[in-house]
Amino acid sequence: MCKATYYGSSYCKSFPVGACGYGPYGKTANGVYVAAISKLFRNGTGCGACYQVKCKAPECNEEGVKVVATDHAFTYDADFILSAKVYAKMAKPGKEMDLLDFEYVNIEYERVPCKYPGKNVMVKVHEHSFFPHYLALVLLNQGGMYDITAVEIYEEDTQDRKAYGAVWDMHNPPKGELTMRFYACGSGTTEGKWMVASNVVPAYWKAGLTVETNVQLS
The missing domain is CATH 2.60.40.760 (Expansin, cellulose-binding-like domain)
Structure with a gap:
């Protein structure tokens, strides 16, 4: 089972270092819904890919959250490392703090198209x-x-x-x-x-x- 955690949790105390080289853009891409990835990094080829991530717990909503990979981070316990704000977006209304208390959660994810309407590379x-x-x-x-x-x-x-x-x-x-x-x-x-x-x-x-x-x- 794949898992997600967030920066600042006991499972991932480090902070993003910008392994994809995006600089300030990496903090604002996709409306700040960004993620660090571990196995999916693939020596940088995974940079810029978008994923729909849904957590699997009673506190989780059905939609999950769409993130774009802008960084690489490694932890033995998780495949996706999110900001606390993005991690909490996977929760049902009123259950955000309960989900954050878990510090890591089982997830399902799938690759989805990145959309930048009207924008060229x-x-x-x-x-x-x-x-x-x-x-x-x-x-x-x-x-x-x-x-x-x-x-x-x-x-x-x-x-x-x-x-x-x-x-x-x-x-x-x-x-x-x-x-x-x-x-x-x-x-x-x-x-x-x-x-x-x-x-x-x-x-x-x-x-x-x-x-x-x-x-x-x-």
Whole structure:
């Protein structure tokens, strides 16, 4: 049986460290309904995926809560680590404190589409980037049921490498405007498609820059 707990409980005293590389976005994505995951992290491929999580106890409601994976945390007792506020949202009205007293609870979960109506995929230049020697990028607004498993950034035929979480990086990137293409797979499959975001990174990029692509995943 899968389980969930929350940050600050005796089962998970640590706090999010942002393993997906989202930074402040990770605190506000999906209307702050976010989660850290353990087994589902998959070396960062699980970042940005959405799940419907329902707890299994008399205090739990039937709807559960929809969360997006923005972090990685490990505990022997749980697969999902939620904020206390999101954890309490799984409770029936008036039973929130009773559920929090459990500190962990049995759950059922399923992968569901992420929805960002009218929003294209965004590319953020990670704060650790250092022009012009080191470029790290993060993809935001990853809609639908897709996992992004490969990324290429190029002016010439140069392929980057995966650093951690949802961050893709390269040393000595090509000069000039850069085009990005990424491979989006359907959940649980290796079959997918390459999607191209042309000239998405300007020639004189800087850390913290966020650019909207012409690509929408839904």
